[in-house]
Structure formats: structure tokens, C-alpha cells
Amino acid sequence: MTSAHNDKALILLVEDDDAVRRLITCALELNNYRILCAKTGQAGIMEAVSNQPDLILLDLGLPDIDGLELIDRVRGWSSVPIIVISARVEDTDKIGALDAGADDYLTKPFSVDEMLARVRVALRRTKTALEGSESGGGDAIFSNGPLRLDYGAGIASVKGAELHLTPTEYRLLVLLAKNCGRVLTHAYITREIWGTSWEGDVASLRVYMAALRKKIERADEANQKLIQTHVGVGYRMVRIESED
Structure with missing residues (x-):
């Protein structure tokens, strides 16, 4: 079921x-979204300009302009979440859309349940960001399933056990957390962490990410796979649904 705060979300x-x-x-109407x-x-x-939707679902192969141009133009004035749903399956297409400003990418054919899950995550992320800005610049504590980040203290823990992270591992975890979903x-990632982007940095990124994952998984007996790899593209922190 769709959570109450998403019931009236407007999706373009x-x-x-x-x-x-x-x-x-x-599928969207059955889950109480406005379309x-x-x-x-x-x-x-x-x-998008006239109605200010809460989220955009976008096909790239449109009859008049390429979807990438739409992303670029919307990003000129809005940070509305954009999920691409496209038949283009090459990594270069995914990377191009994400770097242009899309938040997520689904390839056709797709599972309706997966699409709805991605929609919920994107809307929840926006809601969390808005609540943070309204409360004066964001929460000092981030929680996601077993993971807890205390930004003020610079401490990460899983199920109450502190993770002993290197400075780079901690920065990676914070970056993923602030972009959860x-x-x-x-x-x-490499631009945010090291200020540059070249193949050597990507190799280093894989090493750091593998080490970070091991530390998280050692502390989490349920092994909930907080960090998801998108092969050839990048990484995502998965939002773990609350059990309450």
C-alpha cells in the first residue's frame, strides 16, 4: 500500500x-496518485511549468525532442525528481541521463512493482529534504534501517555498533546517505570525493566501496544490502522500509 503522505502526489x-x-x-491511479x-x-x-508536479516519469525517445533535452531544461529551474523509463539499455545512455540530472533509470520492459517502489523512494526523498529545510537546514541524524549517521559527531553505526571508517569511507557513506534512493x-561520486573524474579514481572508488560494504555487512547480521551496485553506472543507497 502507498503511504499516506504520497496519496495525493502529482506525477507527470x-x-x-x-x-x-x-x-x-x-498502476499510478490504483495507488492513489494524481497523473x-x-x-x-x-x-x-x-x-511541468504550469502544474509543478511532485515527480516526472520520462521516456527518452520522444517524437519531438530527446528526453535528455527535457531533463536539461527542467533542471534549469526545478529539482523535481525525474525517473527515466526507457528502452535504451546501454550504460552510456543511463550515465548520460543520470549526469544530465535524472534521479533514477528504469529500462523497458519493467516491473510495475519496481516502478512503484522507485516512485515511493523518490517522493520520500523529496519529503525528507523539505522537512529538513523547514526545520532549519536538515537533521543532524540520518537513519536508514540498521544504519545511523550522526553528522555532528562524525560517527556512523549499524545496530548501535560504531563503524570504524577511514575519512574517505565516511565521506562516501555520507554522500550516499544524503542522496538515499x-x-x-x-x-x-569521484568528483564529489576527490574533485576529479578519471579511470584511476573509479578503480579506487571500487576498492573503497568494497571495504565500506564489508564493514557494514559485518555489523548487520540481517545483511540488508544497503548499498546497491549498478554495474557500469554507479551506486545507490537503498532506502530500507521502516517496520512500523
Whole structure:
């Protein structure tokens, strides 16, 4: 079931394929979302400007403009979450969309349940960011399943056990946490951590990420896989659903 705070979220679907549009619209309506539809990129931009949706679902292969152009134009004035749903399966296409400003990427054919899960994560991330800004700049504590980050103290713990992290491992964990639910490309992460982006940095990133994962998994007996690898693309911290 969809949580209450998402019940009235407004989602803009930009998709020119009638069958796919009907499938997605039906799934969203059954889960209590409000939906706007556009069949072209230009119409999608107009709907986004006019109606300020809470989330955009976007096909890249549109009849008038490429979806990447839509992302670029929307990012010029809005940070609304954008989830790409595309038949393009190459890593370069995924990286291009994510680097352009998309928050997530689903390839066709896709599972409706997975799409709905991605939508919930993106909306929850926006809600958390808004609540943080309203309370004066964000919470000092981040919690996700067994993971707890105390930003003020610079301490990370899993199930109450402190993780002994190197400075780089801690920065990586914080970066993933602050973008929880979002796929971060190798290039984005290496720029944020080391200020540059080249192949040697990506190799170093893999080493640090493997070490970070081992430390988290050793402390978490349930092994909930907090950090997900998107092969050839990057990494995502998975939002662990609360049990209450």
C-alpha cells in the first residue's frame, strides 16, 4: 500500500507510447496518485511549468525532442525528481541521463512493482529534504534501517555498533546517505570525493566501496544490502522500509 503522505502526489508522465502510457497511468491511479500525461517533450515541459508536479516519469525517445533535452531544461529551474523509463539499455545512455540530472533509470520492459517502489523512494526523498529545510537546514541524524549517521559527531553505526571508517569511507557513506534512493554515477561520486573524474579514481572508488560494504555487512547480521551496485553506472543507497 502507498503511504499516506504520497496519496495525493502529482506525477507527470511524459510518454508517447499509448500502451505503456495506459499501463503506467493505471498502476499510478490504483495507488492513489494524481497523473498528468504528455505525449511530447514540449508538452511535457509546458505541463511541468504550469502544474509543478511532485515527480516526472520520462521516456527518452520522444517524437519531438530527446528526453535528455527535457531533463536539461527542467533542471534549469526545478529539482523535481525525474525517473527515466526507457528502452535504451546501454550504460552510456543511463550515465548520460543520470549526469544530465535524472534521479533514477528504469529500462523497458519493467516491473510495475519496481516502478512503484522507485516512485515511493523518490517522493520520500523529496519529503525528507523539505522537512529538513523547514526545520532549519536538515537533521543532524540520518537513519536508514540498521544504519545511523550522526553528522555532528562524525560517527556512523549499524545496530548501535560504531563503524570504524577511514575519512574517505565516511565521506562516501555520507554522500550516499544524503542522496538515499538516488543512483549516483561513478563520475559524480569521484568528483564529489576527490574533485576529479578519471579511470584511476573509479578503480579506487571500487576498492573503497568494497571495504565500506564489508564493514557494514559485518555489523548487520540481517545483511540488508544497503548499498546497491549498478554495474557500469554507479551506486545507490537503498532506502530500507521502516517496520512500523
